[in-house]
Amino acid sequence: MNDQDDLKALDEAWPVPAPPSPSARAAARAALIDRMTVASTAAPAPEVETPARPARRGRRRWTFGLVAVGAAAAAVAAFAAVPSSGHRSGGGVQLVSANTVLDRAALAAERRPFQAPRPDQWVMTEEQGVKDEVTLTRGKSDLLNTTRTWLKADGTQQAIWDSSSKKLRIHRFPTGQGPMGLMGWSYDKVAELPADPDALIALAGKRPPGAHDLAPKVRWGVVLGYLYGILESTPPPALQSAIYKALKKVPGARVTAMKDPVGRPALLLNWDFGGLVRNELLLDPSTYSYLGSRGVAQKPLTRHRDTGTVVLPAGTVISASVRTRAGVVDKPGQLPR
Amino acid sequence: MTTTPIRAQVDARADADAEGGAASDADAAVIERSLREPESFAGIFDRYYDVIHGYAARRLGAAAADDVAAETFLIAFDRRGTYDLARPDARPWLYGIASNLIARRHRAEARQYRALSRTGPDGPSESPEERAADRLDASAARGSLAAALADLNDGDRDVLLLVAWADLTPTEVGEALGLPAGTIRSRLHRARTRVRAALPASFKETA
Numbered sequence: 373m374n375d376q377d378d379l380k381a382l383d384e385a386w387p388v389p390a391p392p393s394p395s396a397r398a399a400a401r402a403a404l405i406d407r408m409t410v411a412s413t414a415a416p417a418p419e420v421e422t423p424a425r426p427a428r429r430g431r432r433r434w435t436f437g438l439v440a441v442g443a444a445a446a447a448v449a450a451f452a453a454v455p456s457s458g459h460r461s462g463g464g465v466q467l468v469s470a471n472t473v474l475d476r477a478a479l480a481a482e483r484r485p486f487q488a489p490r491p492d493q494w495v496m497t498e499e500q501g502v503k504d505e506v507t508l509t510r511g512k513s514d515l516l517n518t519t520r521t522w523l524k525a526d527g528t529q530q531a532i533w534d535s536s537s538k539k540l541r542i543h544r545f546p547t548g549q550g551p552m553g554l555m556g557w558s559y560d561k562v563a564e565l566p567a568d569p570d571a572l573i574a575l576a577g578k579r580p581p582g583a584h585d586l587a588p589k590v591r592w593g594v595v596l597g598y599l600y601g602i603l604e605s606t607p608p609p610a611l612q613s614a615i616y617k618a619l620k621k622v623p624g625a626r627v628t629a630m631k632d633p634v635g636r637p638a639l640l641l642n643w644d645f646g647g648l649v650r651n652e653l654l655l656d657p658s659t660y661s662y663l664g665s666r667g668v669a670q671k672p673l674t675r676h677r678d679t680g681t682v683v684l685p686a687g688t689v690i691s692a693s694v695r696t697r698a699g700v701v702d703k704p705g706q707l708p709r
Numbered sequence: 710m711t712t713t714p715i716r717a718q719v720d721a722r723a724d725a726d727a728e729g730g731a732a733s734d735a736d737a738a739v740i741e742r743s744l745r746e747p748e749s750f751a752g753i754f755d756r757y758y759d760v761i762h763g764y765a766a767r768r769l770g771a772a773a774a775d776d777v778a779a780e781t782f783l784i785a786f787d788r789r790g791t792y793d794l795a796r797p798d799a800r801p802w803l804y805g806i807a808s809n810l811i812a813r814r815h816r817a818e819a820r821q822y823r824a825l826s827r828t829g830p831d832g833p834s835e836s837p838e839e840r841a842a843d844r845l846d847a848s849a850a851r852g853s854l855a856a857a858l859a860d861l862n863d864g865d866r867d868v869l870l871l872v873a874w875a876d877l878t879p880t881e882v883g884e885a886l887g888l889p890a891g892t893i894r895s896r897l898h899r900a901r902t903r904v905r906a907a908l909p910a911s912f913k914e915t916a
Binding site: 379382389392396401408409501530594597600651666667673 | 735738741744745746747748749750751754758759762763766767771774775778779782783786787790851854869870872873874901904905908
């Protein structure tokens with residue numbers, strides 16, 4: 373008898389199950405979407421804000437960690453991007469209004485040189501991530517990791533550099549329709565989007581059939597996430613410009629000057645809708661080009677771990693991702709000049 | 710355009726993988742993103758709902774699989790903050806959640822195996838297509854295999870079926886169930902010994 377006969381017999385003796393029914397799948401997906409909506413609205417901010425003091429904490433600093441965890445905090449300090457000297461008021465340096473920044477970003481996007489990739493070319497993106505939560509249990513190396521991905525302009529292939537195995541893993545999506553949440557926007561898909569702020573906002577707020585309408589606060593959060601997602605994908609100039617114009621229509625923007633996780637000067641734009649996590653956008657203060665985005669806990673977040681329950685204080689950077697390199701190349705594995 | 714090649718090798722296995730959307734390196738990234746943008750988690754659902762449903766369907770039947778698969782993703786979403794982002798592939802995590810849900814229905818599962826062991830290959834839960842095709846020698850083994858599965862303790866059965874049906878490696882099963890590798894190895898050894906003993910001689914010869 374072959375070594376694997378028993379496993380083979382088990383596999384063959386039970387018929388391969390029929391695929392799930394579309395109605396079961398749709399019901400399961402709708403339940404998940406509802407749960408996501410609840411997550412976005414959970415513990416909403418009280419209508420009448422308490423005095424600003426608690427909310428200010430951590431707003432201008434990259435806390436990256438648990439204030440109270442000794443070893444992690446020490447590792448974290450090396451990555452703290454913003455010097456604590458200087459501004460004692462909670463909000464950092466106020467430059468111009470957020471709307472002015474977005475106006476300038478829209479204009480700069482239109483003027484920035486841009487070469488659209490051919491369908492056989494690849495858009496390379498290098499990002500560094502910051503995972504605050506990991507600092508709880510892991511070493512310094514997980515604080516800041518670099519990912520390099522290449523997405524073919526026609527969306528049919530994605531390559532990811534696996535730094536641990538030193539290999540490039542290529543994934544194929546023959547229809548050009550990879551899972552959107554996994555690979556982001558391919559250039560040809562992004563190029564089909566309307567370069568019109570209102571149309572973008574409408575697209576972002578579109579709900580799956582049967583789903584509940586989103587509360588306005590949540591809806592704006594969804595719009596932000598959608599627009600950030602497009603920005604990460606190196607969209608063409610007119611679309612970039614439309615995104616910044618759309619962002620200007622999202623109420624409540626604020627801007628702060630700071631440094632990003634890799635030490636570059638940055639303008640931090642944020643919108644507070646009273647959810648659990650605040651989505652923030654980082655722009656280059658001189659060119660207004662996209663630097664990255666991050667999510668910051670608005671309220672203390674409870675996390676359950678093997679080692680026990682941990683409360684991440686408000687102001688903790690839940691995750692951040694900054695783009696350190698992007699461009700069009702001919703082959704996966706190549707770096708843009 | 711001038712480009713700089715970096716040391717790169719194409720992993721052929723990843724190519725073969727990719728049809729099912731196995732861009733598994735990116736699972737952790739999607740889950741990370743879903744901490745900021747909960748909606749991103751739909752990418753995990755779209756990718757793995759079918760395989761989780763398929764696994765649950767084999768163990769509990771299609772109707773129960775609908776419930777288990779749906780609940781797996783709700784629980785996964787609620788617990789995404791605890792996902793170990795150092796693990797690029799989310800499958801073991803999802804199978805672990807599904808296994809816990811299946812365990813809660815272990816009586817239903819054991820009932821199903823016992824029913825199969827009585828009715829044998831022509832039993833009621835076999836599809837007409839399969840009977841017509843009569844393609845599986847192994848289906849003759851099903852009755853006795855089912856009896857063997859029914860007799861396994863829940864922990865051993867989880868390990869065995871995660872390997873046989875979910876295609877997880879023993880290491881991944883350890884991740885899924887949160888158990889040390891040694892425990893997984895001994896459970897797998899025990900379960901396989903029982904199942905091998907239950908294999909009919911005809912299957913052993915033809916396989």
